[in-house]
Amino acid sequence: MAFSIQHAQDGEFKFDGLRPYFEYRDLGIQQATDGLAVMHVIRAREGTHATGEWHHHKVSLQVVYVLKGWAIFEYEGQGQHRLEAGTCVHQPPGIRHREIAHSEDLELIEIVLPANFETVTSPA
Template structure:
């Protein structure tokens, strides 16, 4: 990762190459590995952008929740993932699908394919996750 020293309107120039930014575990979900691009540091925590990919054979380990974010965009690079959204129902996102999850939207991920990968952009960089009770009479 190459991060510039000079700030431009509070942001540094950053370049992230795949061979220098490996996927790592220890992110928000244990069923994924993450590749960060340096956006969090370059924007002083205002934004984050990364790719996450499934650890083959892993299962989702989260329940109903929402995120304390101002902006949350997901773009599916490969495979598929099924979410359940409060007041919307089940939605399966597949390669090429894009979703904007508004602040406070309650949801849960049900399952994903072993070849799942997703590009994610959020603001602020710190993803606040708040667990909630299921409110629609489901399981």
């Protein structure tokens, strides 16, 4: 494990993540923890929209914290929830969920353990 610090001007957003309607800014945690965890800022890509596919992640921890804007997610057994700036969600391991919509200015932080995890898409 290594010390890591990243300032806003150090990182750039890239279109290289799990969802085509988001851009991701890596915060250096995967490298610092030797793959134990990953943490990134995610923001909405201009002119794109959520596709709403049901899926789950093979993880031991997934936490989302909304910095700006809003998103509507649906969680199996929990219903739909509007996440707004200041909302923190712990998505239990394996919970099926989907994003229904988001604002153009959505930004959130996501922390996941382990860093390299599998996403499984499932039928509605």
